[in-house]
Amino acid sequence: MPFSLSKASLPVFEIALNALSAVLDKAQAHATAKKFDVSVLLNSRLAPDMFALTRQVQIACDLAKNGSARLAGVEPPRYEDKETTTAELKARIAKTLAYLKTVDRKQIDASADRQLRFPLGPVNKGEMKGDDYLNHFLLPNFYFHLTAAYAILRHCGLDIGKRDYLGAIPMKMT
Amino acid sequence: MPFSLSKASLPVFEIALNALSAVLDKAQAHATAKKFDVSVLLNSRLAPDMFALTRQVQIACDLAKNGSARLAGVEPPRYEDKETTTAELKARIAKTLAYLKTVDRKQIDASADRQLRFPLGPVNKGEMKGDDYLNHFLLPNFYFHLTAAYAILRHCGLDIGKRDYLGAIPMKMT
Numbered sequence: 001m002p003f004s005l006s007k008a009s010l011p012v013f014e015i016a017l018n019a020l021s022a023v024l025d026k027a028q029a030h031a032t033a034k035k036f037d038v039s040v041l042l043n044s045r046l047a048p049d050m051f052a053l054t055r056q057v058q059i060a061c062d063l064a065k066n067g068s069a070r071l072a073g074v075e076p077p078r079y080e081d082k083e084t085t086t087a088e089l090k091a092r093i094a095k096t097l098a099y100l101k102t103v104d105r106k107q108i109d110a111s112a113d114r115q116l117r118f119p120l121g122p123v124n125k126g127e128m129k130g131d132d133y134l135n136h137f138l139l140p141n142f143y144f145h146l147t148a149a150y151a152i153l154r155h156c157g158l159d160i161g162k163r164d165y166l167g168a169i170p171m172k173m174t
Numbered sequence: 175m176p177f178s179l180s181k182a183s184l185p186v187f188e189i190a191l192n193a194l195s196a197v198l199d200k201a202q203a204h205a206t207a208k209k210f211d212v213s214v215l216l217n218s219r220l221a222p223d224m225f226a227l228t229r230q231v232q233i234a235c236d237l238a239k240n241g242s243a244r245l246a247g248v249e250p251p252r253y254e255d256k257e258t259t260t261a262e263l264k265a266r267i268a269k270t271l272a273y274l275k276t277v278d279r280k281q282i283d284a285s286a287d288r289q290l291r292f293p294l295g296p297v298n299k300g301e302m303k304g305d306d307y308l309n310h311f312l313l314p315n316f317y318f319h320l321t322a323a324y325a326i327l328r329h330c331g332l333d334i335g336k337r338d339y340l341g342a343i344p345m346k347m348t
Contacts, residue, residue, distance in 0.1 A: 003286045003305050005177050012309050046220065047328040112177045120347060127346040131177050135186050136343040143317030144324075144339060151325050154221040165318060169310040172301040173294060 005071060005112055005134055006105035012139070013064035013100055016146055019167025020060065021093045023150065023160055027053075028086040030158050038086055044152050055081075056149040057089045060142060061096040067138040068100055070116050071130055072107035179245060179286055179308055180279035186313070187238035187274055190320055193341025194234065195267045197324065197334055201227075202260040204332050212260055218326050229255075230323040231263045234316060235270040241312040242274055244290050245304055246281035 031038035045052045051059065058081050069076035077099060083089045111130030118133070120126045128137060150165050205212035219226045225233065232255050243250035251273060257263045285304030292307070294300045302311060324339050 003177060003179050003182070003283075007305060008177070008182055008309050012313075015310060016314065046325050047331070050325075050328055109177075117348075125348050127348060128344060131181060132344045135182050136189060136340070137345065139186075139313060140190065140317060140340055140343075141336075143314060144321050144336070147318050147321035148325060150318075151220050151224075151322060154224055155329075157221070162315075162318075166310070166314055169314075170302060170306045171311060174291075174299050174301060 004105075004109045005131060006108040009068055009071060009108060009134055009138070010100055010103065010105065013068065013142065014097060015167045015169055016142070017061065017064060017093050017097055019165060020057065020146060020149060021090050022167070023153065023158075023164050024057070024086045024090055024093075026160055026164065027153055027158055039084065041153065041156055041158075042084070042086070042089075044156050046148065046152055046155060050148065051145075053149055053152045054083060054089065056145045056152065058083065058092065060145040060149065061092050063138060063142040063145065065096050065099050066118075067134070067142070068103045068108065070118050071111045071134060071138075072103050073111065073114070074103070074107070178279075178283045179305060180282040183242055183245060183282060183308055183312070184274055184277065184279065187242065187316070188271060189341045189343055190316070191235065191238060191267050191271055193339060194231065194320060194323060195264050196341070197327065197332075197338050198231070198260045198264055198267075200334055200338065201327055201332055213258065215327065215330055215332075216258070216260070216263075218330050220322065220326055220329060224322065225319075227323055227326045228257060228263065230319045230326065232257065232266065234319040234323065235266050237312060237316040237319065239270050239273050240292075241308070241316070242277045242282065244292050245285045245308060245312075246277050247285065247288070248277070248281070 027041050028038050031041060042054045043052045066076040083092055114130045115127060116130055116133050117125050117127050201215050202212050205215060216228045217226045240250040257266055288304045289301060290304055290307050291299050291301050
C-alpha cells in the first residue's frame with residue numbers, strides 16, 4: 001500500500017489518543033492512591049501562560065477531529081469544552097475516536113494538493129496545501145499538546161514512560 | 175507532487191530544527207538580559223527523571239539524523255554528546271541540518287514497505303515497516319523531545335509562543 005495522507009493521520013491520531021486515554025486512567029489511579037483530588041492534576045500547567053491538562057487534552061482531541069475533517073473537506077462537529085473529570089475527558093477522546101472512524105480516507109488522500117483554509121484563533125485564517133497542513137501544522141500542533149499533557153503529569157510525579165506516550169504502535173521488539 | 179515519506183520527514187525536520195535553533199538564541203538572550211548563566215536553562219528539566227534541555231536538543235537532532243538515515247537504508251554518522259553552550263547546541267543542529275541535505279529522498283520514499291530494524295536502548299531492537307516507523311515512532315519521538323525542549327524554556331519563563339515552536343512553516347495568513 002503506498003504512503004498516503006490518511007495513513008499519516010487517522011491511525012496516528014487513533015493510537016496516540018488511545019494512549020492518552022490510558023494515561024488519564026493512570027492519573028486517576030495515582031490521585032486515588034495518593035488521596036488527593038484528581039482535579040489538581042487536571043488544573044496543573046507547566047507555566048502560568050500555558051494551558052492546564054484539561055485544555056491540552058481538549059485541544060489534542062480537536063486537532064485530530066478538525067484536522068482530519070479539514071483534510072477530508074468536510075465540516076467538523078463542534079464539541080463543547082466542559083469536561084471536569086478524567087471520565088469526561090476519556091469520553092471526549094472516545095467521541096473523537098468514533099468521529100475519526102467516519103472520515104473518508106479517500107477524501108483525505110485527495111487533499112495533498114488542495115488549498116485548505118482554516119481558522120487561526122478567532123479572527124485570522126491560515127492557508128496551506130493539504131500535505132503541508134498535515135506535515136507542518138496538524139502533526140506538530142497535535143504532538144505539542146499531547147506531549148504537554150504527558151509532561152504536566154510527569155512534572156506532577158506520575159510514573160509514566162515513553163511507552164505510555166507512544167501507545168500501541170505497530171512495533172516488534174527483539 | 176504525490177505525498178511521500180521524504181516530504182513527511184526531511185522538510186519537517188528542517189523547519190523544526192531551524193525553529194529550535196532560533197529558540198536557543200532567545201534562551202541565550204534571555205539569560206544575558208536577566209544576568210544569569212544560560213547553563214541554568216540548559217540543565218533545567220520538567221521532572222527529576224526527565225532529560226534536561228541540552229539532552230532534549232541532542233536527542234531531537236539524533237532522531238532527525240538517525241531516523242532519516244534508517245529510512246534511506248544508510249548508516250547514520252555518530253555525534254558525540256558533549257555540548258555545554260547554546261552555541262555548541264546550535265552547531266549540532268547546523269551539522270544535523272547539513273547531514274539531512276545529503277540523505278537521498280528516493281531511497282527514503284522507497285522504504286514504505288521495507289522492514290526497518292533499529293536500536294531501542296543499548297540492548298533491544300525495534301522492527302517496523304518504513305511508513306509505520308515514520309508515522310508511529312520517528313515523528314512522535316521527534317516532536318516529544320522538541321516540545322519538551324520548548325516546554326522547559328516556557329517553564330523557566332522564556333517569552334516564546336507557538337510560532338517559535340512551529341517555525342517558518344509554508345502557511346499564508348489572511
